[in-house]
Amino acid sequence: MRHRLRLAVLLSCAFAVPTMASTATDPTDRHAGVARIDRARLDQALRGFVDSGQVIGVSALVYQDGREAYAGAFGLADREAGRPMTRDTLVRIYSMTKPVTGVALMQLYEQGKFQLDDPVSRYLPEFAGVRVYAGTDVHGQPLLEAPARPISIRDLMRHTAGFVDGEGAPGPVGALYRQAAPESYDNTLAEQSRRIASVPLLYQPGTRWVYSPAVEIQARLVEVLSGQSFKHYLDQHVLGPLKMRDTRYRVADGDRGRVAALYRRSDDGVMTRDDHEAWKLNGRDTAMTPGSWGLVSSLDDYMRFARMLLDGGELDGARILQPATLRLMASDAMPAGTTDRSWLPGKGQVGFGIDFAVRTASPARGDEASGEVGEFFWDGAANTLFWVDPTNRIAAVLFAQWLPFGKVPLHKAFRDAVYLDDSSAAAPRD
CATH class of the missing domain: 3.40.710.10 (DD-peptidase/beta-lactamase superfamily)
Structure with a gap:
């Protein structure tokens, strides 16, 4: 009986939940979510942060309409070893672990x-x-x-x-x-x-x-x-079916050479290597397998997760979630009377669904990152980011490895380069 009731609820969600990002956008609005994937513009935006010394290494991957639309990697994954950043580099995704946990529970x-x-x-x-x-x-x-x-x-x-x-x-x-x-x-x-x-x-x-x-x-x-x-549930029901072979809590000795170094940025912009923070979980045999953080991943691995979300819960024949469940996760669930939202408004015009921020309105100010109403996203403490934009059929993943979060407008520049004209895509200087 309970299972039949759940099926009825899911079917009702399929009809009751509005299509994500159904609001039309005006292409003349410089903040509207009109995606124009231009490889040269994205290269310029990301390379500029490395060339200016604001970022040691950065990589990004964008899919649109089911195809790879952009891939780029710049700078170094490990400055001291002179090892370049590549799309195969493993990074600590910190809070981008959370949506993976949410999918498992749902x-x-x-x-x-x-x-x-x-x-x-x-x-x-x-x-x-x-x-x-x-x-x-x-x-x-x-x-x-x-x-x-x-x-x-x-x-x-x-x-x-x-x-x-x-x-x-x-x-x-x-x-x-x-x-x-x-x-x-x-x-x-x-x-x-x-x-x-x-x-x-x-x-x-x-x-x-x-x-x-x-x-x-x-x-x-x-x-x-x-x-x-x-851990075993994730491996069996999420990571395994999605063929996310690089995504894990523990880094094997043979893969240490693929892992990006983690840096700590001072207020005056100096990046100092932080090996203690970098390996506090991933390099140890511990009991902890956090739902909030702890996974390492590669660009292509996490993109498989993002593409599954974009494609309604399925990728390459592996059904992870039903479309109605995913729409429920990606709908704003913030209680109407919640006036104290801590720092969440700093993410822009957003609410919160199930382990995702959900964009509820177009950017209201020039200092907000570009995006489309109905997109859902999250980021990680070491300045990683992903988002899913159903209207423009985009999934995007951005990797970098420094703490603390922010202080360099990398996320905004990357988003602006996906959605805006050339004049807004250049990396600002310190």
Whole structure:
């Protein structure tokens, strides 16, 4: 009965969810999502960042209408070794792991294993007794209250669960999070979930958008609902069927020479190699297989994932998701009353779906990156990026390897070079 109900829901979504990016655009609008893939313009945009010394190495791949429309690689994957950046280079994709996790969990949704509005505590009992931070008393001790409603699985997938935003979070809840140490490399996903559940929520579920470790709980749900370890589930149901042979948590010794070095950029633009950060997970044998980060991938591998999303959940005969499920993931699910969206507005005119940002309006200012209404995308801490644009039939992947995120307008220049005229594509100088 539950399976038949789920089928009815999926069929209703197929008719009820509007076609993504159905809004027509005016080609005279310099911010409209009118894609004109020009290899020379893209080369100029990306090479300019390397030539100006702002970026050590960068690579990009664009597909349009099912065909490769652009591939380029510039600069060095490893400056100290003199090794060039190529399309075969492996990079740490950090938070671009999140959409992969979301796809895995939504496969189980299709199987009727859960409903999006189910309480997380139905499957992970450690969340049954969670409390919400409500300020401090006269002695500076945290005051806690009961949640107005349980955390739902939908909250996990759109970052409205109430969790604190990770290891560097300020305030009493941040201190309690660090004391619980859920991000220790020795933690399994089960232990990580228990530790996160022991920390009070920062806010009432559904009232704010705060980027958080919620995707680790998604990965734990995959384990509980499937009966497999998260890594094995990914290998068997997502990475394997998509033939993503380069995408993994651990880098084999024989592949070390393909991995890009990771650099840390100072405020004055100096890039310093950071080997400790680079290998804190991928070079170690640890229990941790995060849902939020940790995978390495190659351009062509991650493009297979992006092309699957563009093609409605299927690639080369491998059906990963149903089209209705994918439309659900790529639709804005932000609660209407959510006025605090943290730094998300910095991504442009966007809402948030299921592990993707979703563009809801054309760029409103000149400093916003170009794009099309209805596209969905995400990026990674080391300045990787991908997006899927159903209107222009585009999937794009951009790789670089430096921390912290931003400070160099690479993403905007790449997007502008895909969508805009030549005058906007040149790399700005420091």
